[in-house]
Amino acid sequence: MSSPSARQTPKLIAGIFLAIGLILLGVAGWFAEKKFTVMNSWPTVEAEVLESEVTSYEDSDNNTLYKAQFRFRYTVDGRTYDTRTDNGYGTSFHSWMQAKVDRLPPGSRHRLHYNPADPEDIEYNASYNLEFFGIPLFCGGMGLIFALVGVASFRKRDYSRCPACGLYVAPGQSSCPNCGAPLPSH
Numbered sequence: 001m002s003s004p005s006a007r008q009t010p011k012l013i014a015g016i017f018l019a020i021g022l023i024l025l026g027v028a029g030w031f032a033e034k035k036f037t038v039m040n041s042w043p044t045v046e047a048e049v050l051e052s053e054v055t056s057y058e059d060s061d062n063n064t065l066y067k068a069q070f071r072f073r074y075t076v077d078g079r080t081y082d083t084r085t086d087n088g089y090g091t092s093f094h095s096w097m098q099a100k101v102d103r104l105p106p107g108s109r110h111r112l113h114y115n116p117a118d119p120e121d122i123e124y125n126a127s128y129n130l131e132f133f134g135i136p137l138f139c140g141g142m143g144l145i146f147a148l149v150g151v152a153s154f155r156k157r158d159y160s161r162c163p164a165c166g167l168y169v170a171p172g173q174s175s176c177p178n179c180g181a182p183l184p185s186h
Helices: 004-041 094-103 134-158
Strands: 044-058 064-076 079-086 109-115 118-123
Touching: 004 134, 044 079, 044 094, 064 094, 064 109, 079 118
Parallel strands: none
Antiparallel strands: 044 064, 044 109, 064 079, 109 118
């Protein structure tokens, strides 16, 4: 006969998947709320692009990653700001970052969102696009997958237990390999 802890292991794993899924969905909601706050509450200002360039750095595995970095000048309430920012992440695709930089060449003008409590806190790419909402979409998608796997695992396991000993049994078996009890046909 299987031990009670062996019978609980699949439910524990299903519970872990469900918990990870719910945590990821919560993280997605938190990030989405922050992004919507920028879109709906932060004012916009016309800014001049002073610098735009692709920079590189090495990660902990010595891989070269690239970022798009920018410098903007803009005026809020009569005060002029000169603020640097970047796209927020690195990638090994130099051409991808170069395309971002090419869309904002020095001397061009661009609308950006700024934090009214701290005008040096800016978002140059705040719009309803995949890049700006990428983290909440990724976390939400992964959270949904994990949660669905967890829920499906709970449901699946309930249909394949031996009623006598509680051991999980493979579909199509007529008797339990652990205790020999006959299994109901589904």
